[in-house]
Amino acid sequence: MPELPEVETARAAIERSALGRRIADVDDTDTFVCRPHSAGEIRSALVGLTLTEAHRRGKTLWCTTDGDAVLGLHLGMSGRIVVDPPAASGGSTDEGGDYWGDAPARPGAAAWFRFTLLFEDGGALRLHDKRRLGRVRLDPDLDALGPDAAEIDRDTFRSRVGRGRTPVKARLLDQSVLAGVGNLLADETLWRARLDPRRTVDTLDADDLDLLRRELRAATRRAIRQGGVHTGEVIEHRRAGGHCPRCGAEMMRGTVGGRTTWWCSVEQV
DNA sequence: ACACGTGTTATGCG
DNA sequence: TCGCATAACACGTG
Structure with a gap:
């Protein structure tokens, strides 16, 4: 949870x-x-x-x-x-x-x-x-944690998330890059941003990264207010036979960053 | 019975 | 050395 x-x-x-x-x-x-x-x-x-x-x-x-x-x-x-x-x-x-x-x-x-x-x-x-x-x-050691995902500023997000060539979802899950995003919040954020979780971060431009950060913050605030990440809009559709709640297309399942990942087969590109 | 999982970390490979 | 993928951890749930 x-x-x-x-x-x-x-x-x-x-x-x-x-x-x-x-x-x-x-x-x-x-x-x-x-x-x-x-x-x-x-x-x-x-x-x-x-x-x-x-x-x-x-x-x-x-x-x-x-x-x-x-x-x-x-x-x-x-x-x-x-x-x-x-x-x-x-x-x-x-x-x-x-x-x-x-x-x-x-x-x-x-x-x-x-x-x-x-x-x-x-x-x-x-x-x-x-x-x-x-x-x-x-005396917990916090040195290995990146900045909090709810607080990270735009420029820091751009440079930390945009560096390298790993799939964007794997980068969001990396607690040393930014701290706090788990599997469900990553799927919800990428769905909101209409980004394919398998896209490598080197293919994202500054606008993509800014959008990603904006949707991450919105999804996070919403989850806190609604009572948890499981209340995200796409979460209940992460299942076999599930459909995108925006466009109705089939949800795709795969493994990204070592975790089960669901995304809209049409909108997330 | 068996596979799966909302997290972290040790290990191994290129 | 860096960066990434995978296995292992424990144990309840479908």
Whole structure:
């Protein structure tokens, strides 16, 4: 699920609901998700502190604290952030009560909690992740990430995306070029821009690149507002027998940049 | 039973 | 060394 829009929603939920609550305990025992830390390492660093700010670049999320620790969170392929309110206000994870974050509000979810910050007020912040491809770590390294896809300016976009001769979709998915675009957002953006995902970037002129950036920003803002990348206009048509919602032509399927890719057989050239 | 997948990273090739 | 494609990771879902 999570691409830039979902991660931004999670960041906003943390900012709104989790900051300023003192951490009483931490469950970091899933060392696959919390690697490369050993069990207890993150706990030792965080107990007694409070989260002070929630930041995001691309799909990487991190929280500063009122101490030295910085808590990095990555949702991977299936991660979600769940923020439970203070115990006194009712609603708990076990009862499927009120959720402040983006979460499956149902019993049994506890089996998929891979990391938990337990607050002194009885509430919690949790990483719910069925596939365990999410990551939690202290002091996350952001150096390998390009500029955020929602923030990148026009000239930077032109030079970073337009360099080389890789297929344009592969370039959009490269987190070191720009951070935040995943498989669905790439397909939605290229469909909006009417560009064939297999086009190599050296065939794109400045106007093409400007259009691509414009549609990327529009698709991203729309996804945040509507509740996720899956709400994109072309997404439900990414299936066998699907048709372009603009022109009605058959949708094509292929592999580009190592990922399943769908595009309009007529409009995307 | 079997293939697939909204992400990242190690590995191998040219 | 650079850039790109592929496999592997874990595990639920169709």
